[in-house]
Amino acid sequence: MPLAIVTGASAGFGRLFALQLARDGHDLLLVARREDRLHEVAELAKKTAIDAGKPEPRVELVPVDLLSDGAATKVFESAPDADLVINNAGYGHYGPAAEGDRAFQTRMVRLNCELLTDLTLLYARRMLERDVGTVLNIASTTAFQPVPYFAVYAATKAYVLSFSEAIDWELQDVRRQRRGRGRAARGQGPRVIAFCPGYSPTEFQAASSYPESLGVYPMKAEEVVRRALIAVQKGKQAVVPGLGNKLNVVTQRLVPRSFVRATAGRMIRPKLADEG
Numbered sequence: 047m048p049l050a051i052v053t054g055a056s057a058g059f060g061r062l063f064a065l066q067l068a069r070d071g072h073d074l075l076l077v078a079r080r081e082d083r084l085h086e087v088a089e090l091a092k093k094t095a096i097d098a099g100k101p102e103p104r105v106e107l108v109p110v111d112l113l114s115d116g117a118a119t120k121v122f123e124s125a126p127d128a129d130l131v132i133n134n135a136g137y138g139h140y141g142p143a144a145e146g147d148r149a150f151q152t153r154m155v156r157l158n159c160e161l162l163t164d165l166t167l168l169y170a171r172r173m174l175e176r177d178v179g180t181v182l183n184i185a186s187t188t189a190f191q192p193v194p195y196f197a198v199y200a201a202t203k204a205y206v207l208s209f210s211e212a213i214d215w216e217l218q219d220v221r222r223q224r225r226g227r228g229r230a231a232r233g234q235g236p237r238v239i240a241f242c243p244g245y246s247p248t249e250f251q252a253a254s255s256y257p258e259s260l261g262v263y264p265m266k267a268e269e270v271v272r273r274a275l276i277a278v279q280k281g282k283q284a285v286v287p288g289l290g291n292k293l294n295v296v297t298q299r300l301v302p303r304s305f306v307r308a309t310a311g312r313m314i315r316p317k318l319a320d321e322g
């Protein structure tokens with residue numbers, strides 16, 4: 047059975063990725079800090095697969111803080127030949143960046159960008175050798191614009207999108223150069239795909255102190271995950287799920303960036319304590 051790795055599998059999208067992939071006939075390696083939650087997800091994933099008439103999947107757990115030393119290597123060495131790697135673990139910080147917790151925000155940059163990069167590089171190299179495999183990097187609609195009061199988070203997701211798009215092109219180019227252009231069609235072989243969901247109620251809002259009242263074009267997490275896996279299947283790059291989210295991203299390109307930035311900032315501006 048194909049093997050999928052899901053980081054951040056203890057909650058939200060990651061938990062649902064694990065269940066859907068088990069239903070689709072994958073073995074799993076699940077990564078997150080909360081081991082008890084990972085055990086629950088593993089049991090549910092096995093049951094989900096069996097209920098769907100699939101063989102019971104092998105589910106391995108890696109309960110680790112991805113920010114601890116050697117975490118990416120530990121994941122890679124547990125399953126170097128994974129067919130699908132979903133870099134999903136991440137969080138945000140809502141509020142004035144300059145007055146917020148610096149360590150919380152710089153750890154976010156490390157998790158959302160550095161760890162994602164490390165795992166992508168480890169697996170992209172191996173997938174090139176095997177000539178197969180996909181890394182799915184979870185970005186966000188915030189990747190397309192600066193977002194005041196979500197400044198560091200939006201910047202991390204802009205990084206995820208840019209990095210994924212560029213390395214994906216590189217992988218295909220390297221493969222085509224090595225194999226000869228005639229024998230290596232575009233879109234085949236190893237891929238790194240960014241997926242850009244908008245607002246979806248999960249534990250993310252609590253983890254990031256993001257008020258639920260600010261969510262626009264909400265989409266159920268199940269739907270987000272379903273569309274992400276379709277993007278993987280079809281090899282589609284930088285998919286933004288949902289009509290509202292798509293329109294939001296497309297219309298931004300038609301107006302000056304300074305206007306987009308100010309509109310986003312005004313829309314989600316928190317009421318500051320000294321405003322009375």
Ligand SMILES: NC(=O)c1ccc[n+]([C@@H]2O[C@H](COP(=O)([O-])OP(=O)(O)OC[C@H]3O[C@@H](n4cnc5c(N)ncnc54)[C@H](OP(=O)(O)O)[C@@H]3O)[C@@H](O)[C@H]2O)c1
Pocket residue numbers: 053054055056057058059060077078079080081083110111112113133134135136137138157184185186187242243244245246247248249250251253
């Ligand atoms: N929900 C949204 O509205 C939304 C929109 C766009 C993009 N996204 C992105 O989607 C991804 C998943 O978010 P979600 O909504 O599913 O959030 P979530 O429900 O809060 O889940 C986040 C997951 O990340 C794991 N995690 C956090 N820090 C970790 C660490 N240091 N080491 C290992 N695992 C860690 C958490 O597990 P433990 O706490 O057990 O470690 C949890 O499983 C994130 O990258 C987020 O930026 C979310």
